[in-house]
Amino acid sequence: MARVTLQTIADRLGVSRATVSYAFSRPDQLSDGLRQRIMEVAAELGYAGPNPTARSLRLGRAGALGLLFGETLAYAFADPYAIGFFQGMATAAEDAGVGLLILPLPHGDRRSETVRDAVVDAFCVMSLPDGHPALAEVLARKLPVVVVDEPYVPGHPFVGTDxxxxxxxxxxxxxxxxxxxxxxxxxxxxxxxxxxxxxxxxxxxxxxxxxxxxxxxxxxxxxxxxxxxxxxxxxxxxxxxxxxxxxxxxxxxxxxxxxxxxxxxxxxxxxxxxxxxxxxxxxxxxxxxxxxxxxxxxxxxxxxxxxxAKQEMGEAAGRLLLSGAAAEPERLVFPHELIVRASTAPPAHA
Missing domain, CATH: 3.40.50.2300 (Response regulator)
Incomplete structure (x- = not known):
């Protein structure tokens, strides 16, 4: 059976995902009638509300996940792989009622202030080179950390491909x-x-x-x-x-x-x-x-x-962070698949 999310409820009612999220996190933003209809549909579908750990994180601290990405924002919103991953992570964050703060680090940018000044509850580190000073700054913050693709950091959850x-x-x-x-x-x-x-x-x-x-x-x-x-x-x-x-x-x-x-x-x-x-x-x-x-x-x-599995990887990274990044670090290696289309064939022989 498919997992019920805020989007599932929103689709059933014909409202936005944010509206459904408000029913659980900011009920004063909705009319009593609309909130009651949302809660009725949620109960019908078996949705109990956002992850309690995530809700506690949101109410007690910054209410945002930080995504440290080794590229520019312009690149991030043009690269198909990055877009798919961001969509998955945004889904996890939105379902939990927390925000997502993207922290770009273009190639060659060795600054760590971006991390030091970020008001977030956890960090997803994605595609940084070996020895980047921003990674050391992330670890020094003592917040939950998940690494995606690279570099592998012993003692912290990892999400990637073989x-x-x-x-x-x-x-x-x-x-x-x-x-x-x-x-x-x-x-x-x-x-x-x-x-x-x-x-x-x-x-x-x-x-x-x-x-x-x-x-x-x-x-x-x-x-x-x-x-x-x-x-x-x-x-x-x-x-x-x-x-x-x-x-x-x-x-x-x-x-x-x-x-x-x-x-x-x-x-x-x-x-x-x-x-x-x-x-x-x-x-x-x-x-x-x-x-x-x-x-x-x-x-x-x-x-x-x-x-x-770009989107699935993003969602998994987000949910690991929202759970506190797990006491026992996980290494989630997602499957890959060779998709054969028309750009390959046996070589022509003279």
């Missing part, structure tokens, strides 16, 4: 189709603004743990198939944008011999690679196979990709 296995599935798919000349386009290895060819040392020294592990998954799949990883051209970009993906695509497809399959660690980059292939007059998948990652807006483009 990065090596997911990447190996992507690479294994094109290898299984018969491709031996692979190329890789990746973002998120470092936060130094570099764009260009990534040496093995730069790959292995990536400061973003999840991407370091994802890169390791690609490498392991290639080595298991007898493909020399040192011979796989690897192009790194500083920003996750379609234009950056196109630039990487042109660089990879300009090599001789040209890769017959390109792996990317985001769907946004993959779409850029498809743009580059189109500009060069290459047929996909006839002359080139392309694989993305995260299944964000990939269906319309017919993109083969790895599906991640």
């Amino acid at each position: 990065e090596p296995a997911a990447a190996a599935a992507a690479a294994g798919h094109v290898i299984g189709l018969g491709h031996r000349r692979l190329g890789v386009a990746m973002v998120g290895l470092h936060d130094d603004g570099y764009t260009g060819w990534a040496s093995p040392e730069r790959q292995e020294g990536a400061v973003f743990e999840a991407m370091r592990r994802r890169c390791g998954g690609y490498r392991q799949a290639c080595e298991d198939a007898g493909i020399d990883w040192s011979g796989v051209p690897f192009y790194e970009v500083a920003r996750n944008s379609r234009e950056a993906g196109k630039r990487a695509g042109h660089a990879l497809l300009g090599r001789d011999p040209r890769p017959t399959a390109i792996l990317t660690n985001t769907d946004v980059l993959a779409l850029g690679v498809l743009d580059a292939a189109a500009e060069l007059g290459l047929e996909v998948p006839g002359e080139l196979s392309v694989v993305g990652f995260s299944d964000s807006a990939a269906e319309e483009a017919g993109l083969t990709t790895i599906r991640q």
Whole structure:
């Protein structure tokens, strides 16, 4: 049976989720008749009200969760993966009647004041590089903390994906189709603004743990198939944008011999690679196979990709924080799925 939420009740009554939330948290904002109807429907559906721990948190302290995100706000509201995650976390917060404060930390920004001055009851840390001073500031606040994707912090709950296995599935798919000349386009290895060819040392020294592990998954799949990883051209970009993906695509497809399959660690980059292939007059998948990652807006483009449970991960992170982040730290690894679409096929043989 589906879980009953504030949105379930709102849909039944044809009102907003905020209106239903007020019935439990701010009844003085509603007429007696409307509040009574909301409570009747809630009882009918078996909804007892917001999580008591979360309600106590809201009434006794700041009433907000802090989401520390290693990017700009403009990026956050344009990136499909981030949007899906934010939606899930917002759902958990709204169901509990608490707010969500997004704290952006653009790449290269090493400040910690953002954390020190944040009036929140708990922190979700998402996609920070190893050793970032803001993480130390978060831990010093002694509030509940959940880490998403990276970096893993012993003693605190973690929410993420099995990065090596997911990447190996992507690479294994094109290898299984018969491709031996692979190329890789990746973002998120470092936060130094570099764009260009990534040496093995730069790959292995990536400061973003999840991407370091994802890169390791690609490498392991290639080595298991007898493909020399040192011979796989690897192009790194500083920003996750379609234009950056196109630039990487042109660089990879300009090599001789040209890769017959390109792996990317985001769907946004993959779409850029498809743009580059189109500009060069290459047929996909006839002359080139392309694989993305995260299944964000990939269906319309017919993109083969790895599906991640973005929204479910966000909701889980929020609920862990609202429960006090659990006395026994949990490591929630969400399943991934290879979604095969029209951008991959066996290589054409002369």
